[in-house]
Amino acid sequence: MMAARHLRLAGAPSLSLDSDELARDYERISATRQFQSGQRLAADLDIKPGERVLDLGCGTGLLAEHIAERVGPDGFVLGVDPLPLRIEIAHSKRRNNLRFEVGDAYHLDGIADGGLDVVVMNAVFHWLPEKTAPLLECARVLRAGGRVGISTMLKGQRTRVHEIASKVLAEPPFNSFPRPRPQLAFPVTADEMRAFFGMTGFVPSLIEVCESTRMWPSPEAAIRYSEVSTFGNFLGHLPPELRGRARIAIRQRLQNLMTADGIVHHGRRLVAIATRR
Numbered sequence: 093m094m095a096a097r098h099l100r101l102a103g104a105p106s107l108s109l110d111s112d113e114l115a116r117d118y119e120r121i122s123a124t125r126q127f128q129s130g131q132r133l134a135a136d137l138d139i140k141p142g143e144r145v146l147d148l149g150c151g152t153g154l155l156a157e158h159i160a161e162r163v164g165p166d167g168f169v170l171g172v173d174p175l176p177l178r179i180e181i182a183h184s185k186r187r188n189n190l191r192f193e194v195g196d197a198y199h200l201d202g203i204a205d206g207g208l209d210v211v212v213m214n215a216v217f218h219w220l221p222e223k224t225a226p227l228l229e230c231a232r233v234l235r236a237g238g239r240v241g242i243s244t245m246l247k248g249q250r251t252r253v254h255e256i257a258s259k260v261l262a263e264p265p266f267n268s269f270p271r272p273r274p275q276l277a278f279p280v281t282a283d284e285m286r287a288f289f290g291m292t293g294f295v296p297s298l299i300e301v302c303e304s305t306r307m308w309p310s311p312e313a314a315i316r317y318s319e320v321s322t323f324g325n326f327l328g329h330l331p332p333e334l335r336g337r338a339r340i341a342i343r344q345r346l347q348n349l350m351t352a353d354g355i356v357h358h359g360r361r362l363v364a365i366a367t368r369r
């Protein structure tokens with residue numbers, strides 16, 4: 093069992109704003125979003141039968157379950173996430189070659205050195221305020237020649253939804269409760285990713301900026317997506333009695349973004365694969 097120690101780095105997202113409802117909705121909503129980029133990452137990593145894989149920041153375990161099918165009965169997948177309510181949902185997917193634990197990318201204490209073939213971080217890296225400690229942990233648990241695969245937000249790629257939300261939250265009465273920092277996540281550029289790999293004992297084989305289109309059928313859906321995928325941090329800095337008002341105010345502004353296809357965001361994200369020296 094892994095020790096669930098949580099190092100609180102300055103500006104790190106809160107890990108105590110999650111709820112049963114957010115976790116359940118994440119499972120449903122991510123099935124057509126993060127899960128798809130995760131499946132592509134697993135294919136790009138060429139995860140093979142028999143491999144031992146860590147899905148780091150596994151959320152509710154959809155991708156870990158998919159990877160367990162890829163590695164088959166001779167392989168093994170461990171899913172780790174700091175949010176107990178998401179791991180609770182993930183447990184229902186447990187089987188002989190798939191296990192889940194509450195844990196944190198900064199402290200993979202319970203995992204032995206050099207025992208893994210692959211570490212996957214899908215939609216997780218941008219949540220880590222400091223990048224070298226988790227990558228050094230990945231390097232420690234991977235065998236020489238093992239791979240790390242990362243699909244993450246690209247720096248400078250804020251959605252219009254988040255821009256509009258930030259404007260609303262900068263107005264009264266919400267501005268009496270400012271966010272700890274203007275942007276919730278800590279995205280990197282392709283060059284920064286390359287540098288982080290270099291500093292932590294990895295040799296990159298792929299660092300690619302990919303087109304990424306997101307569509308939400310309604311303003312409500314866009315807001316809910318933001319709440320579930322930030323595990324409550326999107327509006328979590330506000331007192332509970334103001335969150336409903338903030339949702340209404342953001343929803344009204346988002347109406348302007350509605351097209352016949354709903355709210356559409358054409359953006360870019362970063363996919364990176366590297367091998368441990």
Ligand SMILES: C[S@@+](CC[C@H](N)C(=O)[O-])C[C@H]1O[C@@H](n2cnc3c(N)ncnc32)[C@H](O)[C@@H]1O
Pocket residue numbers: 122126127130148149150151152154155172173174175178195196197198213214215216219220321322323
């Ligand atoms: C958008 S979800 C992605 C979940 C999953 N990888 C997927 O593809 O659906 C981001 C996840 O990052 C996790 N996370 C945040 N901080 C973390 C940390 N320090 N260590 C490991 N995971 C973390 C969150 O708990 C959350 O489940």
